[in-house]
Amino acid sequence: MITFNRAPYIPKAQEYVADVIKSSEIAGDGKYTKLCSEWMENKFSAKKVLLTTSCTAALEMAAILLDIQPGDEVIMPSYTFVSTANAFAMYGAKTVFVDIRPDTMNIDEKLIEAAITEKTKAIVVVHYAGVACEMDVINNISHKYNIPIIEDAAQGVMATYKDQSLGTIGDLGCYSFHETKNYVMGEGGALVINNEQYLERAEIIREKGTNRARFFRGEVDKYSWVDVGSSFLPSEINAALLYGQLECAEKINDDRLKSYQFYYEHLKDLEAEHCLELAYVPDYCKHNAHMFYVKLKDLEQRERFIRYMREKGAYCVFHYVPLHSSEAGIKYGYFSGTDNYTTTESNRLVRLPMYYGLSKEDKETIIQAIEKFLN
Numbered sequence: 029m030i031t032f033n034r035a036p037y038i039p040k041a042q043e044y045v046a047d048v049i050k051s052s053e054i055a056g057d058g059k060y061t062k063l064c065s066e067w068m069e070n071k072f073s074a075k076k077v078l079l080t081t082s083c084t085a086a087l088e089m090a091a092i093l094l095d096i097q098p099g100d101e102v103i104m105p106s107y108t109f110v111s112t113a114n115a116f117a118m119y120g121a122k123t124v125f126v127d128i129r130p131d132t133m134n135i136d137e138k139l140i141e142a143a144i145t146e147k148t149k150a151i152v153v154v155h156y157a158g159v160a161c162e163m164d165v166i167n168n169i170s171h172k173y174n175i176p177i178i179e180d181a182a183q184g185v186m187a188t189y190k191d192q193s194l195g196t197i198g199d200l201g202c203y204s205f206h207e208t209k210n211y212v213m214g215e216g217g218a219l220v221i222n223n224e225q226y227l228e229r230a231e232i233i234r235e236k237g238t239n240r241a242r243f244f245r246g247e248v249d250k251y252s253w254v255d256v257g258s259s260f261l262p263s264e265i266n267a268a269l270l271y272g273q274l275e276c277a278e279k280i281n282d283d284r285l286k287s288y289q290f291y292y293e294h295l296k297d298l299e300a301e302h303c304l305e306l307a308y309v310p311d312y313c314k315h316n317a318h319m320f321y322v323k324l325k326d327l328e329q330r331e332r333f334i335r336y337m338r339e340k341g342a343y344c345v346f347h348y349v350p351l352h353s354s355e356a357g358i359k360y361g362y363f364s365g366t367d368n369y370t371t372t373e374s375n376r377l378v379r380l381p382m383y384y385g386l387s388k389e390d391k392e393t394i395i396q397a398i399e400k401f402l403n
């Protein structure tokens with residue numbers, strides 16, 4: 029059976045994890061956490077990167093940093109993972125869902141302005157599949173109304189928009205290193221701080237509301253409880269696992285892009301014959317092959333496709349019940365404007381197996397099965 033996903037296995041990462049266990053310095057913010065943060069700060073030209081226990085945790089930190097209060101509104105797409113909304117709903121915000129563009133599945137930047145009210149506290153963009161949202165337009169809206177931008181760049185590590193790394197464009201960026209993402213800690217993530225005004229408080233929130241980070245830098249002579257916060261920092265074991273992968277991030281990225289290109293080359297004729305649709309990537313966006321999806325006619329054909337592929341030995345999956353039509357989404361949010369694409373496009377989309385080290389034979393098996401299904 030060809031699995032849908034596999035976490036990258038990097039021997040060096042295993043060595044680093046063993047190194048941590050032997051050293052007995054297993055708690056957070058040790059050697060490997062520092063190495064990961066510095067690596068990302070250099071590679072992505074980011075002001076500050078703080079490792080977290082998940083992208084969900086990074087989004088929750090963003091909600092605390094923006095001082096989200098009951099009654100505030102936060103704009104985001106409905107076509108996203110629950111954490112994008114949940115992190116803000118937890119602090120009492122109403123989630124205002126905006127329709128997506130059918131070509132990239134990202135928030136439609138032309139519809140954001142109409143969703144803004146005096147209560148709008150943030151715009152959360154999601155770079156779906158590692159393909160950037162239209163950030164120039166969204167930045168202009170942010171400046172015009174003085175509303176901060178949070179990037180949910182869970183899927184966008186190592187991808188760029190006009191040569192800027194995703195996660196470093198808005199005020200705050202959130203990465204995921206969950207097992208299903210391109211680089212993994214098991215469970216893990218990072219908060220990227222691009223707007224300096226959030227820096228000091230972010231360190232405090234991440235350390236249970238204490239100024240422990242300043243204490244370790246010798247800036248205060250004892251550390252104490254100074255603000256609200258939680259335990260948002262991951263163990264060194266997780267950081268060591270990640271560092272082994274970051275060291276060969278280009279290699280992992282190239283391998284994924286090669287698989288993406290293989291799928292694309294073998295499916296583009298079927299797209300030209302209108303048998304299916306493929307993703308659109310604007311030429312100023314460099315994606316990271318986080319996923320390869322195809323869009324079929326409708327829900328019924330997609331269900332048949334998933335069943336057929338499973339019979340042929342390949343796990344293909346769909347995702348995201350649009351948040352505005354889910355139980356909590358109805359309770360905590362509303363859809364701004366008309367749902368022209370969110371529901372119809374999400375019903376058609378299916379993801380093909382994609383991971384570091386996916387073999388050529390497996391990809392050929394998948395392509396042959398797709399051709400057979402469609403012909």
Ligand SMILES: *Cc1c(COP(=O)(O)O)cnc(C)c1O
Binds near residue numbers: 216
């Ligand atoms: C995976 C994902 C998350 C959640 O990441 P965790 O690290 O599992 O918390 C959030 N948003 C998007 C868009 C994701 O794909």
